[in-house]
Amino acid sequence: MSTTHIAPVYDLGTRADYLEMGVGAKKRDHAKAGTNRIAPGFHCDAGSIDEFIELGNRLAAGHKRRVKAHGMLVNFHPDELDVRNPDDLQRGGDLALELARRAFPNSPTMVVVHDDADGGHVHAHVVILNHDLVSGLAPKKNRTHAAIKRLNDTLMREEGMRVVDDQYVAAREKWTDRRADLQAFEQSIGDRVAEAKEVALKGDLAAFNEVFEAECKTRGVDVVRTEHVVDTDAREGRRKGDVEVGITYVARDEVTPGKRPRRRRKAASKLSSEFTDAGLQQAVEAERQRRAAEAQRQAAEVQRQQRVAATAAAPPRSREELRAEFLKRTRDDEVEADTGPLAPLSPAEEQGEPQDDAVEAEVEPLAPLPADPAAVAPLPPTDEAVEETETPALATARAGHVGALAPLTPATNERYRSPIRDQQPKRDRDQAYLDRIAAVDEHVVERTEARKLIDAAVLKNVGRRDISSFRAVMHAATVETLEARETMKAAASRAYEEGNLARVKALRTAMAEGRFYVVEREDEEPVVQPGGERQYGD
Structure with a gap:
């Protein structure tokens, strides 16, 4: 169970300083001890907190936005996450990050988990930059408490956790909260019902009602169920004509002072909404989801251990061997899936007799390529001074302007399929x-094979960490393109600091158009290559 809060952030530096060190005496103590407030569960889409702040300030300044980020606070109940358990702290951070990904899937995010709240509960601070890396605009959705609450409630149910202020079970109606306000008999019968409910939830959920009633009976409480038809639409969550089940608990009262022992009745709703039929069924559903999530987690762990064992037992192989095996397996699987088993040859085909030319006649012959390389129109020149360094993929693409483009993948009719798709994610959400x-x-x-420009929008939110993580399995052309893009971004930043706005515009325009080339850092002004040859394809 968790509560949420969301508000705009106008000063990233102040917010980050509070999240890392705190304020007042707490900040002074951390500074003196050389520690900070960051608990397990920390996540940052940038390389560090300082880089995250720099990125947020740069995006806000570039788009002239006053709101630099959105700040979310996610508080977890101590009954479900223990602030003294590092695993629970990590889970709190993971849940907060998942909530941020659902609310703002394309925005850089930082999650800081704290374990020093006065209430002794796990809570996570989430900072989401006010920028969508795909659209280039500020996010328009999920900026209100109601929207975040809906997403959080859905996430809590999926994770088998309780939901605050649900349709039938409100937080203020929890038995632990109401018990102190009730009389002795109500406390006695409520405690016995709560014990029976806890035992029944540990058994077969399909027979929950039967087990629950039997456990109540062993504790001296009879469960009486009655059905009635709702006669009005005025009650929240109910429609006129719905059939509702009411529960009444009957037990012997031997604790009320000044009263002789006698059997008394108490409606479930008078004790706690947890003990109503709707509350019990919701508890069953939450337990069912929790068990399913735990089973998935255990299955994933078994698979992970099997993969680790298989990897450790297998002899080491080179990257070329792995890639050759992958391409062969992919080719065989896709050809079989696309074409199915081959049809048997006809008697005429077996004898090698000529076949009908009708099919051949339906296909028009391809126009021949121009024999003279000069017939190919040159690329338009550029007036921006940028120096570039040759890479194998870039050289291949340039050669394609005047001759045949060397294929990057084996000469088949199949589309290239990235080996990254065969990678096994550590967690399901990483897929x-x-x-x-x-x-x-x-x-x-x-796009490189087709001699076309790269779609810059596809490359957004991919940076140096991604290049390092997937360099071993990523195609060489992709690695070179991404590294060239990083050099252009760095060159644009240096040009902006130097006040060379023309160079900044030229670099950003080239990146937006999908023209990526390596920019070397030189003290002198770089020279433009003749013909403006600095792009993949035409």
């Missing part, structure tokens, strides 16, 4: 990240 990097790899290779 989307792997698919996105694989899509970038495939896009760059296909």
Whole structure:
């Protein structure tokens, strides 16, 4: 169970300083001891907190935005996450990050988990930069408490955790909260019902009602169920004509002072909404989801251990061997999936007799390529002074302007399929990240083979860490393109600091158009290559 809060952030530096060190005496103590407030569960899409702040300030300044980020606070109940358990702190950070990804999937995010709250509960601070890396605009959705609450409630249910202020079970109606306000008999019967509920939830959920009633009976409490038809639409969460089940608990009262022992009845709703039929069914569903999530987690752990054992037992192989095996397996699987088993040859074909030319006649012959390389129109020149360094993929692409482009993948009719798609994610939610990097790899290779410009939008949110992580399995053309893009970004930043706005514009325009080339850092003004040859394809 968790509560959420969201608000705009106008000063990233102040917010980051509070999240890392705190304020007042707490900040002074951390500074003196050389420590900070950051607990397990920390996550940052940038290389460090300082880089995250720099990125946020640069994006806000570049788009003239007053709101630099959105700050979310996610508080977890001590009954579900223990502030003294590092694993629970890590889980709190993971859940907060997942909530941020669902609310702002394309925005850089930082999560800081704290374990020093006065209430002794796990809570996570989430800072989401006010910039969508795909659209280039500020996020428009999920900026209100109601929107974040809906997403958080869905996430809590999926994780098998309780939900605050649900349709039937409100936080103020929890038995632990109401018990102190009730009389002795109500406390006695409520404690016995709570014990029976806890035992029943540990058994077979399909027979929960039967087990629950039996456990209540062993504790001296009878469960009486009645059905009635709702006669009005005025009650929240109920429609006229719905059939609702009411529960009444009957037990012997021997604790009320000044009263003789007698059997008394108490409606479930008078004790706690947790003990109503709707509350019990919700508890069953939450337990079912928790068990399913735990089973998935255990299965994933078993698979991970099997992969680790298989990797450790297998002899080391070179990158070329792994890539050759992958390409062969991919080719065989895709050809079989696309074409199915081959049809048997006809008697005429077996004898080698000529076949009908009708099919051949339907296909028009391809126009021949121009024999003279000069017939190919040259690329338009550019007036921006930029020095570039040759790379193998870039040289191949340049040669394609005047001759045949050397293929980057084996000469087949199949589309390139990135080896990253065969990578096994450590966590289920990382699969989307792997698919996105694989899509970038495939896009760059296909566009390079076709001698077309790269779609710059596809490369957004891919940086140096991604290059380092996937260099071993990523295509060489993709690695060179991404590294060239990083050199252009760095050159644009230096030009901006030097006040060379024309150079900044030229570099940014080239990147936006999908023209990536390596920019060397030189003290003197770089010289433009003749013909403006600094792009993949035409």
